[in-house]
Amino acid sequence: MEFVKMHGLGNDFVFLDHFSLTPEKPVDYPKLAQKLCHRQFGIGGDGLIVILPSKVADARMRIINSDGSEPEMCGNGIRCFARYVYDRGIVSQNPMRVETLAGVLTLVLDIKESEVQGVRVDMGEPILKADLIPVLSEVEPVVEQPLEVLGQTFHYTAVSMGNPHCVIFVNDYSALDFERFGPAIEKHPLFPRKTNVEFIRVDSPKEMTMKVWERGAGPTLACGTGACASAVAAVLNKKTERTVTVHLPGGDLLIEWGADNHVYMTGPAAYVFKGEWLGAE
Numbered sequence: 452m453e454f455v456k457m458h459g460l461g462n463d464f465v466f467l468d469h470f471s472l473t474p475e476k477p478v479d480y481p482k483l484a485q486k487l488c489h490r491q492f493g494i495g496g497d498g499l500i501v502i503l504p505s506k507v508a509d510a511r512m513r514i515i516n517s518d519g520s521e522p523e524m525c526g527n528g529i530r531c532f533a534r535y536v537y538d539r540g541i542v543s544q545n546p547m548r549v550e551t552l553a554g555v556l557t558l559v560l561d562i563k564e565s566e567v568q569g570v571r572v573d574m575g576e577p578i579l580k581a582d583l584i585p586v587l588s589e590v591e592p593v594v595e596q597p598l599e600v601l602g603q604t605f606h607y608t609a610v611s612m613g614n615p616h617c618v619i620f621v622n623d624y625s626a627l628d629f630e631r632f633g634p635a636i637e638k639h640p641l642f643p644r645k646t647n648v649e650f651i652r653v654d655s656p657k658e659m660t661m662k663v664w665e666r667g668a669g670p671t672l673a674c675g676t677g678a679c680a681s682a683v684a685a686v687l688n689k690k691t692e693r694t695v696t697v698h699l700p701g702g703d704l705l706i707e708w709g710a711d712n713h714v715y716m717t718g719p720a721a722y723v724f725k726g727e728w729l730g731a732e
């Protein structure tokens with residue numbers, strides 16, 4: 452089974468191209484993701500991305516976290532997806548439309564001298580009131596509400612970008628036990644379907660720094676949906692302007708919350724290597 456490894460700011464994925472090559476028997480992608488993504492026994496990755504045909508868009512993306520759970524969307528993954536399908540001629544449209552569990556998204560590729568330099572994704576409208584995060588079924592957005600965990604009180608803002616995010620603003624990271632609180636908040640009873648957790652330090656009205664603990668993947672070097680959710684949370688809390696650069700451990704993303712209420716994410720998509728999986732499927 453052939454695969455390609457890609458990353459968006461160090462958020463890394465194993466890609467399987469099942470657009471036209473239909474596997475002989477049904478594939479258990481969640482089980483396969485756990486094997487392929489394993490850092491020692493597999494290829495290594497934060498997730499598995501499968502390229503599939505779509506009846507409603509140019510192509511369909513399935514993303515499976517390294518623990519085998521299936522999220523609705525992946526911001527860094529969809530930029531890599533766009534570059535992969537464009538480079539291989541699977542999709543030649545630019546802008547292209549990609550079907551995800553969070554809806555059909557439109558992506559614009561920045562191409563110079565035939566090479567994809569970056570991708571701008573229309574991530575759609577943030578969901579602030581009622582979605583898969585049960586606390587959002589309130590009338591008002593959940594902004595700076597107390598969250599008790601392991602004997603400590605944090606204040607969180609809940610934003611869904613199709614997938615759930617719990618955004619917590621911190622003054623500095625030195626006082627934060629990230630490895631302890633990240634997984635505890637991911638599994639907090641407030642979030643029965645679990646949540647991604649973003650710890651944000653606002654650096655200026657135009658810049659913020661983010662440390663992320665991802666649902667189903669743990670600490671990652673970047674999270675695109677998380678950067679979008681954090682930018683929205685920062686505006687709701689009057690901490691930044693609507694266009695911000697988000698500094699992540701793996702690099703920077705530009706996030707714009709437009710006047711049309713859509714969030715736009717711009718960032719790179721890079722190849723790592725290709726190979727053949729010889730392990731059990």
Ligand SMILES: N[C@@H](CCC[C@H](N)C(=O)O)C(=O)O
Binds near residue numbers: 673
């Ligand atoms: N890293 C991704 C998000 C992947 C899904 C997430 N772990 C979830 O379970 O919601 C991104 O770049 O958005």
